[in-house]
Every structure is written in C-alpha cells, then in structure tokens.
Amino acid sequence: MKKKYFQLxxxxxxxxxxxxxxxxxxxxxxGGKSYRIRGLRLSDLNKNTVLSDFSFNQSxxxxxxxxxxYDVDLTNVVEAEQNNSLQRVRNNIDARLRRMEIGEYKIYSxxxxxxxxxxxxxxxxxxxxxxxxxxxKGEVGFCTIxxxxxxxxxxxxxxxxPYAGTIFQNRKQEDVTNQxxxxxxxxxxxxxxxSENLVNIFPANELITKADTQPRNFGMRLFFTKDANTKLxxxxxxxxxxxxxxxxxxxxxxxxxxxxxxxxxxxSILLYPFGPNDKVNINLLAAKLSLLxxxxxxxxxxxxxxxxxxxxxxxxxxxxxxxxxxxxAQLVWFLYFRKRAYFxxxxxxxxxxxxxxxxxxxxxxxxxxxxxxxxGVEAAIFLFAAYLALITFRIRTKSQxxxxxxxxxxxxxxxxxxxxxxxxxxLVIAYILLQYGTFGVIQLATGIGFGAIxxxxxxxxxxxxxxxxxxxxxxx
Amino acid sequence: xxxxxxxxxxxxTGVIAVxxxxxxxxxxxxxxxxxxxxxxxxxxxxxxxETKINTQDLEKKVKKDIPVLEKVNVAGNTYSVIFSxxxxxxxxxxxxxxxxxxLGEITVFxxxxxxxxxxxxxxxxxxxxxxxxxxxxxxFSLRGKGLTYSDIIALALSDLLLLCFELxxxxxxxxxxxxxxxxxxxMLIILAVLLAFILLIIKIFATLxxxxxxxxxxxxxxxxxxxxxxxxxxxxxxxxxxxxxxxxIVPITVLxxxxxxxxxxxxxxILVAYISELSFKILLTxxxxxxxxxxxxxxxxxxxxx
Numbered sequence: 001m002k003k004k005y006f007q008l009x010x011x012x013x014x015x016x017x018x019x020x021x022x023x024x025x026x027x028x029x030x031g032g033k034s035y036r037i038r039g040l041r042l043s044d045l046n047k048n049t050v051l052s053d054f055s056f057n058q059s060x061x062x063x064x065x066x067x068x069x070y071d072v073d074l075t076n077v078v079e080a081e082q083n084n085s086l087q088r089v090r091n092n093i094d095a096r097l098r099r100m101e102i103g104e105y106k107i108y109s110x111x112x113x114x115x116x117x118x119x120x121x122x123x124x125x126x127x128x129x130x131x132x133x134x135x136x137k138g139e140v141g142f143c144t145i146x147x148x149x150x151x152x153x154x155x156x157x158x159x160x161x162p163y164a165g166t167i168f169q170n171r172k173q174e175d176v177t178n179q180x181x182x183x184x185x186x187x188x189x190x191x192x193x194x195s196e197n198l199v200n201i202f203p204a205n206e207l208i209t210k211a212d213t214q215p216r217n218f219g220m221r222l223f224f225t226k227d228a229n230t231k232l233x234x235x236x237x238x239x240x241x242x243x244x245x246x247x248x249x250x251x252x253x254x255x256x257x258x259x260x261x262x263x264x265x266x267x268s269i270l271l272y273p274f275g276p277n278d279k280v281n282i283n284l285l286a287a288k289l290s291l292l293x294x295x296x297x298x299x300x301x302x303x304x305x306x307x308x309x310x311x312x313x314x315x316x317x318x319x320x321x322x323x324x325x326x327x328x329a330q331l332v333w334f335l336y337f338r339k340r341a342y343f344x345x346x347x348x349x350x351x352x353x354x355x356x357x358x359x360x361x362x363x364x365x366x367x368x369x370x371x372x373x374x375x376g377v378e379a380a381i382f383l384f385a386a387y388l389a390l391i392t393f394r395i396r397t398k399s400q401x402x403x404x405x406x407x408x409x410x411x412x413x414x415x416x417x418x419x420x421x422x423x424x425x426x427l428v429i430a431y432i433l434l435q436y437g438t439f440g441v442i443q444l445a446t447g448i449g450f451g452a453i454x455x456x457x458x459x460x461x462x463x464x465x466x467x468x469x470x471x472x473x474x475x476x
Numbered sequence: 477x478x479x480x481x482x483x484x485x486x487x488x489t490g491v492i493a494v495x496x497x498x499x500x501x502x503x504x505x506x507x508x509x510x511x512x513x514x515x516x517x518x519x520x521x522x523x524x525x526e527t528k529i530n531t532q533d534l535e536k537k538v539k540k541d542i543p544v545l546e547k548v549n550v551a552g553n554t555y556s557v558i559f560s561x562x563x564x565x566x567x568x569x570x571x572x573x574x575x576x577x578x579l580g581e582i583t584v585f586x587x588x589x590x591x592x593x594x595x596x597x598x599x600x601x602x603x604x605x606x607x608x609x610x611x612x613x614x615x616f617s618l619r620g621k622g623l624t625y626s627d628i629i630a631l632a633l634s635d636l637l638l639l640c641f642e643l644x645x646x647x648x649x650x651x652x653x654x655x656x657x658x659x660x661x662x663m664l665i666i667l668a669v670l671l672a673f674i675l676l677i678i679k680i681f682a683t684l685x686x687x688x689x690x691x692x693x694x695x696x697x698x699x700x701x702x703x704x705x706x707x708x709x710x711x712x713x714x715x716x717x718x719x720x721x722x723x724x725i726v727p728i729t730v731l732x733x734x735x736x737x738x739x740x741x742x743x744x745x746i747l748v749a750y751i752s753e754l755s756f757k758i759l760l761t762x763x764x765x766x767x768x769x770x771x772x773x774x775x776x777x778x779x780x781x782x
Contacts, residue, residue: 067551087588108513110520110585117585121551304552321727329723336715372666374727379673382723386681386716393712394688422680425613429676432605433669436598438514440666448673 007465011458015350018357056360057103058123059370062315064308065123069301070135072116077296086116089296093118093135099287100280102126103368104439118298121306123368130280135298136251138288140181142174143254144235145244167202167247167254174235174246180228184220184271184289186282192219192272195260198243207254207274218282219259220271222248222289229267236269248289255285318374325378326352329385337392342470344388350462351384355454362450372440376447383426383448384455391415391463395471403471412464419459426452483751484707490755496748497641500648507651512546512560512659518587519563521572522556523579529555537575542567543657558587560659599665603643603672610676611636617683618782621690625782626768627698627761631686634760635679641756642675642749649741658737667728667738674720675749681716682753685709697765699758706754717750 058065070093077085090109097105102124110117120134150170163169193215194208202208224232239245245258248271256271273285308314330348334341355377394411395403403411430449433441482488512518531548534557539545542563549556557572565584572579614632623631646668650660658664689705725742728735768778 067549067554083586090588106589108587108589110522110587112583112585115583115585302552302554304554307550309547318727321729325723325726328726329719332715332719332722371663375666375670378724378727379670379677382674382720383677385719385723386677389712389716389719390681390684393685418684421613421616425609425680428609429606429673432602432609436602436605437669438598438662438665440662441669444666444669 005465007461008469011350011462011465015353015357018353018360021357021360056369056373059104059368060106060121060123060306061104061309061371062318062369063123064306065121066126066303067306068120068122068126068131068303070118070120070298071301072118073297073299074116082116083111085296086111086118089294089298090118092291092294093120093298095291096134096284096287097122099290100283102280104370104443117301124280126280129276130284131303132300133284135294135300136288137297138178138291138293139251140176140178140289140293141249141252142176142235143168143171143247143249144174144238146170146172147238167205167207167257169203171247174231176228176231176235178289178292180224180231181289182223182225184222184286186279186286187219187221187270188217192216192259192270193261194257194272195242198245198260201243208257212272216272216277218273218277218279220256220273220282220286220289221268222271223268232267232269250285250288318371322374322378326381333385333389340392340395340471343395343467344385344392346466346470347388347458347462348381348385350466351454351458352381354458355380355451358454359447359450368443370440370443372443373447376444376449377451378447379444380448380451380454383422383451387415387419387422387455395467403467405468408464408467408471412467415463416460419455423452423456480710483710484703484754486703486755486758489751490759493641493748493752493755496645496752500644503648503651504644507654509647509650510560510654510659512661512664513558513587514589514661516560516589516659518546518561518589519559519565519568520556520585520587521559521565521568521582522554522585523572523582524554525578525580526553527578529576531555534572534575538571539657541571541574545657546659546661560657562586606672606676607636607639610639610679613680614683617687620782621687623690623698623782624778625780626764626778628782630698630761630764631683631702631757633764634756635683637760638749638753638756639672639675639679641752642745643672645745645748646671646741649738649745653737653741656737663735664738667735667742670724671742671745674724674746678713678716678720678746678749682709682713685712699761699765702757702761703754706757713750717746720746 072086072089074082074085086109090107094107097107097120102122105120105122105124107118107120110119118135126134149172153170163171194212196210196213199208199210199213235246239258242260245260246269247254247258248256254274256273259270259272261270273282275281275285326348330345333344333348337344359373359377391411394414426448430445430452433445434449437445531550534555535545535548538557542559544560544563546558546560549558557568559568568584569582572582611632614635615628618628618631650664650668653659653664686702686705689709690701693701693704721743725739728739765778768774
C-alpha cells in the first residue's frame with residue numbers, strides 16, 4: 001500500500017508541474033481591472049538560463065508568420081531555360097531552409113512574363129540578417145597560409161600584399177569549389193575554440209578577438225567528397241601545428257576558421273564559425289557549405305506579415321473543439337461503463353496532462369504547435385482511451401462485488417506487456433512517418449509518438465494505483 | 477436487431493464490400509486524384525490594396541467564375557489568390573475585377589511548390605513499411621493462443637487486405653471531392669493519415685479482444701469462431717466507433733470548410749470497415765484453408781499450432 005501512495009504522490013507532483021507549464025498566456029479584464037495568467041517559464045526557475053522557454057514554435061496555419069519575397073534575376077538565361085533555372089534556385093533555397101531547422105515553412109516559385117520570384121513563408125522569427133543571407137550565392141573558398149609569401153615577408157623581399165592587416169594576410173586561395181564538399185554538419189563540441197596563441201597571430205580585427213578563446217556552443221564539421229580527399233589532405237597539411245589554420249569564405253566573405261582542437265582528424269575539418277553563435281545561423285552556414293551555389297542572383301523584394309491560414313480565430317476554434325470533444329467523450333465513457341468509468345476517466349485526464357506537459361518540455365527542442373500536432377495528440381488520446389476500454393472490459397468480467405487486490409494485479413499483469421508492444425508498434429509507425437512524411441504528417445507523427453511515450457511512462461506508474469483507488473474491495 | 481443480423485451475415489456484407497470496391501475503383505480510374513497547389517502546379521494572382529478586403533466574399537464571388545480557386549492569402553496589404561492548375565491570366569483578371577472593381581494592378585504568375593516529386597513516393601514507402609510492422613504485430617499477438625499457422629496467416633492477411641480496401645475508399649473519397657473542386661492538399665493528407673491510424677488502432681484492439689475471446693472458447697475452425705466473436709463483441713466495437721466519432725470528428729467539424737468535406741469520407745470509411753470486417757475475415761480464412769488443403773507442400777500448416 002505504501003508503494004501505491006508513493007506512486008500516486010509522484011504522479012500528482014509531475015501532473016501539477018505539467019499543468020503549470022501547460023497554462024497558455026491569457027489576458028482579460030474584469031471589474032475594470034486587467035488580469036494576466038501565464039504558465040510556468042524556465043526563467044522563473046533560473047534567471048541565467050540559456051535554454052528557450054516552455055513554449056512551442058509557432059506555426060503558419062495557427063499563428064500566421066512572415067511572407068518573404070525574393071526577385072530572381074534570370075536576364076542572362078535563355079527563355080526556354082528560365083523555368084528550370086528558377087526551380088533550381090527554389091530547390092536550393094528549400095534545401096537551405098530544411099537544414100536550418102526552423103520548423104514549418106513553405107516555399108514556392110512565381111513566374112510571369114517579366115517577373116521571377118521565390119516566396120518563403122515561415123512562422124519562425126528570422127532576423128533581417130538571416131533573411132538577406134538566405135539567398136546569397138554561397139560560393140565557397142578556402143584560404144590557406146602561403147608559406148612562400150610568409151617567408152618572403154619575413155626576409156623583407158615580399159611584394160605589397162593587398163590583404164595586409166586583414167586576416168587574409170599572407171594567404172592564398174586553394175582550388176576548392178562547392179562540388180568538392182560532401183556535407184557540413186552543425187556540431188556541439190567543447191573543442192570548438194581558438195587557442196590564445198593563435199588569436200594573437202592575427203592582426204586586430206572584428207572577426208577574431210580574445211573572446212574566441214572560450215569554447216562556443218556550436219561549430220561545424222566539414223567533410224569532403226571521396227574524389228576531393230587529396231585536396232583535403234593538402235589543406236590539412238598546411239596547418240601542422242595549429243598556428244596556420246585554414247579560413248573558409250562564402251562569396252569572398254570569411255565565415256569560419258579551422259578550430260584549434262581536433263587537428264588530427266583525417267577525414268574532416270572542425271570549423272569555428274564567425275558571427276552569431278546561434279543554431280539557425282550555424283545551420284544556414286553549414287547548409288551553404290553542403291550544397292552547390294545558386295546559379296542565379298536572388299535579391300530581397302519584400303517582407304510582410306502573413307495572416308493565419310484559417311483566420312485569426314483558427315487556433316481558439318481548434319483548441320475549443322478539442323476540449324468539447326474530450327469532455328463529450330468522457331460523458332460517453334461514463335454512460336457506457338457507469339461505476340467502472342472512474343478509472344478510465346481519471347487515466348484519460350492524466351494522459352492528456354502528461355502528453356501536453358511532455359510536449360511542452362519538448363518545446364525546448366523546438367517542437368512546433370500546429371494543426372498536425374494537435375490532430376496527432378487527439379489520435380494518441382484515442383489510442384490510449386481504446387486501450388483503457390479494453391482493460392475496463394477485462395475488469396467487467398471480474399468485477400461483480402468489486403475487485404480484490406489479486407484480481408487487479410491479474411488484469412494489470414495481463415496488460416503490462418501488451419502496452420509495451422503496442423507502444424513499440426506506434427513508435428515504429430511514428431518513426432516511419434517522421435522519415436517519409438510531409439511537414440504536417442511529421443507533426444502528426446510527433447503527436448502520436450509522444451502519446452506512445454506518455455503511455456509508456458504513465459501506465460506502469462498509475463494504472464494499478466488508480467484501479468485500486470477506484471475499484472478495490474477487501475472481500476468480494 | 478434486423479440491422480445487426482444483416483451486418484453479421486458475411487455473404488450480404490461481402491457483396492456490399494465488392495460493390496463498394498467496384499464503385500471506388502471506377503471513381504479513381506475515371507475521375508483520378510486531383511492534387512492542390514501544395515503538391516502540384518497552380519496559378520497565383522497578386523494585387524495590392526490599401527483598404528481591407530473581405531477575403532471570404534472575394535473567394536465566393538471569384539469561385540462562381542473560376543471554381544478551381546483554392547485559397548486567398550493575405551500578407552500585409554498584398555493579397556494572393558491561388559488557383560489549382562493552369563488558368564488563363566485574362567480569365568483571372570476579369571473574374572477578380574468583376575468581384576471587386578476597386579482592385580489595383582493584378583499580376584498573374586505560374587505557381588510551383590517544392591514538394592511535388594516526393595509526396596507519392598513517400599506515401600508508398602510509408603504505407604508499405606507500416607503495413608509490414610502491423611502484420612508482424614498481429615502475428616506476434618496471436619502466436620501461442622492455440623491457433624494454427626494457416627489461421628494466423630489468414631487473420632493477418634485479411635487485416636492487411638481490409639486496410640488496403642479502406643485506403644482505396646479514402647482515395648475514392650478524394651476523387652469524389654475533386655469533382656467538387658476540393659483538392660488534395662497538406663490538410664487532407666494529414667486527415668487521411670489520421671483516418672488510416674484510427675483504422676489501424678481499431679484493428680489492433682479487435683485482435684486483442686479476439687485474443688481474450690480465445691482464452692474462453694474452443695477453436696475448431698477459425699471462421700465460425702470469428703463470427704461468434706463478432707456477434708458477441710458488437711457493443712464493444714460500437715462503443716469504440718462512437719468514441720472515435722466524438723473525439724476526432726467534433727474538433728474537425730468546428731474548423732469548417734474545406735476540411736469539413738472530408739468528414740463524410742471518414743464516416744463512410746469507418747462504417748464500411750465496421751460492416752465488412754466479418755466478410756473479409758471469413759472469406760479469407762476459408763480461402764486460405766482451401767489453398768492449404770490443395771497444396772501438399774504447405775498442408776501441414778493447417779494442423780500445426782503456432
């Protein structure tokens with residue numbers, strides 16, 4: 001019995017926490033006074049937190065977002081090729097956006113007799129800088145130390161270096177193009193820093209400062225294609241001691257430098273990126289290093305606010321509809337099962353609290369609240385409720401005069417493995433949909449996947465205790 | 477009770493299922509599936525307006541002239557009217573000006589989204605892998621419950637075929653919606669996946685209920701046992717179906733058009749699944765028994781318990 005009360009206490013504490021973080025931000029006036037309700041935030045727990053809040057990324061369908069229009073210059077392309085050229089630009093920008101991990105976005109091309117445009121719609125708050133950088137050509141360059149020029153400079157016999165005083169001083173451009181690069185990935189690694197001695201070598205500039213000796217959250221690891229492996233080895237050989245790192249450029253602008261740690265990795269280069277140390281910026285850099293450059297010039301035309309897909313009331317409607325449906329479903333449950341309904345109703349309510357709470361916690365990992373996710377959660381609630389119905393039917397065969405402890409244990413033992421197998425099946429289904437689904441289907445799969453995880457956590461903890469609380473009799 | 481007797485007569489429900497199958501195939505063959513601009517090419521007209529325009533009114537008026545209008549987007553003061561397929565620029569301009577004479581300069585573009593190439597391939601891969609996972613689950617659940625190899629294979633196969641049949645009805649529903657210029661877009665794909673998931677859950681729980689049923693019933697031949705199970709278990713199935721209607725249909729209903737048009741397809745598919753399960757199970761188990769008996773190489777599967 002002690003175990004039962006401990007489990008119930010644990011469930012109540014977790015559920016209260018989940019309720020606290022799930023409360024939406026609400027503002028209302030009453031009696032001439034304005035009131036504000038909001039859920040628990042991470043910043044309430046720790047003022048110095050570097051993590052985002054317990055809030056979802058917003059979605060186009062529920063919240064609207066920004067519409068960004070780019071003009072594409074195809075004047076140098078023959079007319080018959082213009083459509084293909086435009087689609088290539090669109091596909092390249094699409095691939096960049098996909099790698100940026102900004103949640104929901106839409107991209108499409110518009111073509112008329114005298115205008116070629118790419119339109120991006122996203123609910124993610126992209127900065128002006130990122131909006132501009134998204135469509136730069138992305139031609140990669142590798143600048144390594146020029147030992148001949150360096151030694152001539154030391155002997156005083158060098159010709160004037162046009163890059164003197166910049167980080168490109170005594171450097172030469174390697175014969176590396178985007179086609180030589182296989183992939184660049186964002187990494188979080190303690191080795192991403194520049195050593196103090198290295199920082200001192202560079203002339204005073206805005207890009208490399210003393211602050212860069214501290215490890216960064218994010219860096220990049222760059223892999224070459226098999227065919228370009230010799231080029232990679234040649235580049236790595238120019239920095240044997242870590243004091244002559246390679247500098248990477250995009251469209252002739254320096255974007256990253258070889259990091260001081262991990263010099264001996266033979267198949268890749270660890271890079272220390274310049275600029276803001278945030279995920280989206282690094283992902284965009286990594287995307288450009290992984291993809292071919294744009295073969296046409298695109299320039300920003302306009303940025304405007306986009307209304308939600310179903311109007312401003314869409315979000316309120318779907319949440320209200322889901323709540324009404326849930327209450328009605330519990331009523332049907334009560335009408336069908338009568339006295340045995342309490343177990344199912346309590347478990348259903350707990351499940352809703354846990355799945356919403358877990359999704360809120362997962363918002364730290366940039367989950368997006370959209371229509372697909374809500375539908376996925378509804379499907380997960382149905383799945384869990386259907387299983388509870390099965391257990392309640394099993395109870396019915398034994399429950400004349402109430403259940404004794406052994407009978408409850410029988411029912412739970414018969415169901416425990418089943419829950420595990422069903423949840424594994426659902427997780428497999430969710431994984432398949434995550435791999436092959438469109439954005440909305442991926443969101444739906446996230447909802448049902450989180451449902452399976454919530455069921456796996458909640459069922460072993462709560463089912464037996466709540467069955468005993470609602471149906472236990474000492475004797476038949 | 478007469479309706480129940482009708483539903484539990486597998487010959488009648490079998491004939492109904494075959495008729496529905498024929499209608500579904502005919503609809504898909506002749507009407508085809510019409511993809512919206514999320515997955516296919518389209519036409520977009522944009523115009524700028526300082527004064528706010530009632531987009532619902534505009535949509536209604538333009539739809540009278542060009543029924544393939546899909547949606548109206550508002551971004552700041554720029555309005556975009558998106559049509560499925562290729563529509564002539566002059567037709568769009570005249571329809572828009574007829575709807576509202578104060579509209580400014582209208583520019584018409586060819587519209588092309590980025591996901592077209594992948595969606596069909598992705599749907600096929602997902603469906604095949606999920607079907608495989610589901611069959612493994614059914615076999616795994618029924619193994620060791622006193623059934624023979626041929627019984628279990630027949631039950632798993634009938635579930636699989638029933639699922640294919642139900643998906644065919646969904647596609648026929650899409651084809652029918654296409655007649656009314658409602659195109660397959662991301663929202664409808666989500667609803668279709670949701671429906672497939674619900675049907676899968678209903679099948680999983682039918683399998684688990686059958687597993688419970690087997691523990692208290694002798695199995696001689698699988699077909700009559702399944703029939704007895706269906707007759708005994710109809711209140712449970714009805715409860716589950718009622719529960720799903722309330723839990724999933726209500727939130728979708730409040731969202732209104734065009735999603736609401738998919739609700740009849742959902743209801744019809746679940747209803748067909750409900751009434752045709754018995755005939756699929758009985759006809760397939762009988763068919764497989766017949767095959768197993770006729771082919772000496774696999775005849776031992778009929779009596780070997782799994």
